[in-house]
Amino acid sequence: MRFYYVTDMHLDTRIARALQGIPLNEHTETAERIILSYCAQLLSGNSYTKDDILLLGGDVSPWRNINQKFYRLIAENFPGHIIAILGNHEVWNYMDLTTEPWIESLSDLIQNHLDVRNDEEVLKAPADFQILHNEIAYLDSDDNVMNRIDPKDMTPVELQNTLQYSKFIVLGGIGFSGCNKSFNALKGIYRNTIRTTEEDRELSDQFNQLYEKLTQSITDKPIIVLSHNPMSDWNPDPAHKNNCWYVSGHTHENVIDEKNHFYADNQIGYHGKDFHLKYFDLPEK
């Protein structure tokens, strides 16, 4: 199984730069051309199959309409399974210059982005598309459609039963930064949505508890931990587990540790020019 991945594309910054301060609502066609061009670059250079998995690690942009366009284009042109998560930029309560209403709360902001998974254009695309927030996606060995579950209230036995035929499992979420002593909510990385260390720690703890429950329940199947923040931001003891593969972004410092299954080396960033997917393969059983 091949897992492609990319994080931190920051399309809004790129579009704003190209428009040189002209309000986006006056140039939506230009913005769409820019998004199309980045999608084409991103998917070029590989041939994909319906069994391939694409992991999108957050920070596409704070604006749903930009992200929605991006997800639609990717889903139209990638034949396999797409699993996206949100980044800290997706939860900025940022005034959209186009048509979107002002949204205040973290849960409403998250839901606004998650609603894209019900978008008709995305649903009718060839790709099997999911966005996860503190959720699990998995593929059973006898079918080729991803399932999504919320593990919060599931017991270890329920998790084991539900996931017993899965080929792989993806736990996805922002992760948050409660374990990072310097680059955290107090630095404004969530803008006004999360403003205190306490909230940041609580959100990180929620994600970490899901990770611990899942990895203690499932020890014999591959688990992909797709978090926007690196594991060290949300886990106080970030040691790797043998059946886990960790994909993250956010730091804009590209690092990879293949021996320990850490993949944070395709963070495009605000100025990166090399838009392409990287990948790793899971060993065949």
Ligand SMILES: [Fe+2]
């Ligand atoms: Fe980020």
